[in-house]
Amino acid sequence: MNLPKFLLADNSNHPDDVFVLHTEYPRFLINLKDDEIEWFEDLTGEKEEDVATELADLMDKAGEFYDEEMKKYE
DSSP states (O other), rough: OOSSSSSEOOOSSTTTTOEEEEEEEOEEEEETTTTTESSSOOOOOOOHHHHHHHHHHHHHHHHHHHHHHHTTTO
C-alpha cells in the first residue's frame, strides 16, 4: 500500500484537537492545537542539529498540509 505522507486524524474523545499524522520517517503525530508531538521513532544517536532542522521543517509542512486540506472544504 502506498500511504500519503500526511493524514488528518481526529478523535471523539478530543473534539477540540486537530491531529496530523506523518507516515514517513520520522513518523509522528502532531496536535496542531498546541503543537504537542508524539514520536513513533527513536531518534537517539542522530545528530541533534540535523534532526532539529528536519523536524522543524516537517512540523511546518504538517501545518501547511492541514491548511491546504481545509481550503478544499471552503
